[in-house]
Amino acid sequence: MLTDTKLRKSLGKRREKVEILSDAHGLNVRLSAAGAVTFFYRYRWAGKPAQITLGEYPALSLSDARDRRQLFRKWLTEGVDPRQQIKIEKKNKTEALTVDEAYCYWEEYYCRPEGLVGLSSNRKCYEKHIKPALGNVVVDQTDKGNWISVFDTMGRTVMAGEMLSIMKRAFRFCSNRGVISNNPLESLRRSDVGTSPAYQDRKLSDSEIKIIWEELDTLPLPKQIIVRFLLLTGCRTAEIRKARWEWFDLKEKTWTVPAEEYKTGKTIRRALGDVPASMMKSLKELTGSDLVLSKLNSRTRIPQPLNQAQVSEYAQFISNRTGLAHWTLHDMRRTVATRLSELGAPPHVIEKLLGHQMGGVMARYNLHDYIDDQRHWLKVWHDHLEKVVGRPLIKS
CATH class of the missing domain: 1.10.443.10 (Intergrase catalytic core)
Structure with a gap:
């Protein structure tokens, strides 16, 4: 069984040949001659031995390596080859849209075909309040807290509520089209971040x-x-x-x-x-x-x-x-x-x-x-x- 103490002592220690240490249920570490410590997972697929490299210690912790092993075992019980699933994950990460890309996608495939007139004014507000903070961040890597922080910098204003509404619509469209995995704003309400426009009844005498x-x-x-x-x-x-x-x-x-x-x-x-x-x-x-x-x-x-x-x-x-x-x-x-x-x-x-x-x-x-x-x-x-x-x- 592997321990953090054993891994720390092995890290950076030169040795004459490569050594293999086992944890359990297919998780192992490779100790290189130069002292590197690398996690890998062994399993069998279609009756043949297979192996996946997970990452190097300590960048990948023992706890995270074990979590990854459990995920691989789950995939195997579902009849999925972990090697193929990892390729899908990498593809999704490569193609994952940033906030700015998702906003542009919404404009191109919804706003313009629908002839929405507020396109230019919405974009000005987006570029002023949202893009500088989260524009380059992958949507699926943001959470509710990230967005609340951005809206809080705008103050509890009508504009904060308007921007929440705009971004929710953009992300809902992208989520429904499958280009992002989730809408981090779905559960947020206007009252959580801003105010609604005041109802006016002023008329001139x-x-x-x-x-x-x-x-x-x-x-x-x-x-x-x-x-x-x-x-x-x-x-x-x-x-x-x-x-x-x-x-x-x-x-x-x-x-x-x-x-x-x-x-x-x-x-x-x-x-x-x-x-x-x-x-x-x-x-x-x-x-x-x-x-x-x-x-x-x-x-x-x-x-x-x-x-x-x-x-x-x-x-x-x-x-x-x-x-x-x-x-x-x-x-x-x-x-x-x-x-x-x-x-x-x-x-x-x-x-x-x-x-x-x-x-x-x-x-x-x-x-x-x-x-x-x-x-x-x-x-x-x-x-x-x-x-x-x-x-x-x-x-x-």
């Missing part, structure tokens, strides 16, 4: 809308266009921030956001109404870019969309100047939807104006965009806004 509209007259043109367009249409901030002139048919007074730029991955056409169409016509005469609103990249000097973080501050900027209670640009979207409902607009028309996909059976079978109904209720909304503001929405 008529008096607040009047104050904002009047304050816009004193602000630079980009701020005016974005805030007014949001209030007139109820669209998402990113839709006007990234808008291109090719999306607009100013003659027909419609605008169409292509699938690759839209949150739902579907092309959506909406009515503009007279006021936004007139505003866009005036703006187009002043711009020389394909983008409706743009700024020059400081390095390339190429026009690019306005920065999301900067645009998000427009509401606070107006509040600081007017003393209004805190509000966000997204609150305008909620305000438009609520006011349209109060004015009598049917729910399905409001959904179309907001750019939402229809729910249930209607999403699959009713592809009508209700463009004439959209035009009608936008006019009702714009007439209401004129009464609130107390003057024409477009200066003559």
Whole structure:
């Protein structure tokens, strides 16, 4: 029977010839003339003697060598040749995906074919928070603790919860496809690492809308266009921030956001109404870019969309100047939807104006965009806004 004491005394001891020491159940060590101590396992397969080298002591401990022997014996009782199983293990280790490779696999085989619009923003978040810490680590070699440590560095934030959700989806897809053995995040919940986005119910009153509209007259043109367009249409901030002139048919007074730029991955056409169409016509005469609103990249000097973080501050900027209670640009979207409902607009028309996909059976079978109904209720909304503001929405 082998012992650690016996192995330590044999290690590095020169001898005239190779010696073999046995443990039990096929586990042995080879003592070389130069003093190396190597574990190997002997067994019989198909009536013939076979042998597998396990590793050198002390890099491989006696305890680990015995564990390995027990695994080999288990394989033998199951009718599996340990030599073949070891080859499979080595192949799996060689082909095992790192976190970064698994994330790319998810993007290539799921996100892009499905047309997920959040691809670029998700990748930016991944490269900022996950890739530096675990990108080069094999997924199957990570555990829950490794991931919790990464999420903890992000603080108990909404972003930590979002990144957990993204990585869980990526690993679940990879696991289902058999390219990783397990999903180390499967049992983690958003509440374990971060917080959920807070539910918002802020909507602007008529008096607040009047104050904002009047304050816009004193602000630079980009701020005016974005805030007014949001209030007139109820669209998402990113839709006007990234808008291109090719999306607009100013003659027909419609605008169409292509699938690759839209949150739902579907092309959506909406009515503009007279006021936004007139505003866009005036703006187009002043711009020389394909983008409706743009700024020059400081390095390339190429026009690019306005920065999301900067645009998000427009509401606070107006509040600081007017003393209004805190509000966000997204609150305008909620305000438009609520006011349209109060004015009598049917729910399905409001959904179309907001750019939402229809729910249930209607999403699959009713592809009508209700463009004439959209035009009608936008006019009702714009007439209401004129009464609130107390003057024409477009200066003559």
